[in-house]
Amino acid sequence: MKGKLVSVEGLDGAGKTLLVEGLAEKIRQRGIPVTVIREPGGSEVSERIRGVLLDPQNEAMASTTEALLYLAARAQLVAEVIQPALEAGKFLLCDRFTDSTLAYQGGGRGLDRDMLAALNLMAADGVVPDRTILLDIDPQLGRQRRLAGRGEVMEDRLESESMAFYQRVRESYLEIARQEPRRVYLVDAEKSPAAVLARAWEIVEGVLDSGKG
Ligand SMILES: Nc1ncnc2c1ncn2[C@@H]1O[C@H](COP(=O)(O)OP(=O)(O)OP(=O)(O)O)[C@@H](O)[C@H]1O
Numbered sequence: 001m002k003g004k005l006v007s008v009e010g011l012d013g014a015g016k017t018l019l020v021e022g023l024a025e026k027i028r029q030r031g032i033p034v035t036v037i038r039e040p041g042g043s044e045v046s047e048r049i050r051g052v053l054l055d056p057q058n059e060a061m062a063s064t065t066e067a068l069l070y071l072a073a074r075a076q077l078v079a080e081v082i083q084p085a086l087e088a089g090k091f092l093l094c095d096r097f098t099d100s101t102l103a104y105q106g107g108g109r110g111l112d113r114d115m116l117a118a119l120n121l122m123a124a125d126g127v128v129p130d131r132t133i134l135l136d137i138d139p140q141l142g143r144q145r146r147l148a149g150r151g152e153v154m155e156d157r158l159e160s161e162s163m164a165f166y167q168r169v170r171e172s173y174l175e176i177a178r179q180e181p182r183r184v185y186l187v188d189a190e191k192s193p194a195a196v197l198a199r200a201w202e203i204v205e206g207v208l209d210s211g212k213g
């Protein structure tokens with residue numbers, strides 16, 4: 001049986017990582033093994049690319065360079081981890097995936113969306129998430145959560161972007177949800193962690209059940 005892939009998307013501080021941990025625990029309680037993947041990264045080569053992407057010293061990075069590095073990290077992750085896991089029938093939970101490229105590099109940086117979509121297909125080797133949970137949040141609140149969550153730590157290269165940038169990213173995510181309502185499920189991330197998890201669990205259960213028949 002072919003495996004399943006659920007991606008969790010949303011702005012920085014929306015609660016993706018917390019949600020992925022909560023979902024993974026609930027899936028395991030069902031006796032189903034789950035592989036958790038974090039983008040960018042998740043393989044040795046991809047983690048090195050992640051280091052280049054997030055380094056605040058690389059402030060001169062061009063938008064196209066940034067996009068191609070994300071895509072390169074994804075291509076390696078898909079080849080090394082995701083495709084083999086799907087072939088083995090595993091359940092995969094991805095903390096960010098292809099929609100991040102469309103929202104951040106498309107909406108945020110203004111690169112051509114159709115071109116990015118084509119490159120996404122190449123990097124993901126045709127893998128499209130079975131479902132995507134989009135955690136929607138006001139960028140200000142996301143930023144507050146991030147900073148509160150870890151105290152006065154310096155922001156990485158992308159986190160220091162302006163609020164206008166994050167507004168564009170949010171709009172772009174919402175546009176993807178409008179365009180692909182059967183894949184992308186919008187979840188209000190401003191609610192409590194328990195409420196977000198409960199709603200997301202309904203969405204994941206739909207995928208777990210669809211694998212049975
Ligand atoms: N629904 C929520 N309500 C209040 N606080 C939350 C909620 N979800 C997550 N948090 C807290 O907000 C902070 C950011 O959450 P988290 O790291 O999961 O976000 P993220 O989307 O993974 O961010 P990033 O994109 O920066 O990795 C954490 O301290 C987390 O505990």
Ligand SMILES: [Mg+2]
Nearest residue numbers: 016017018095
């Ligand atoms: Mg995170």
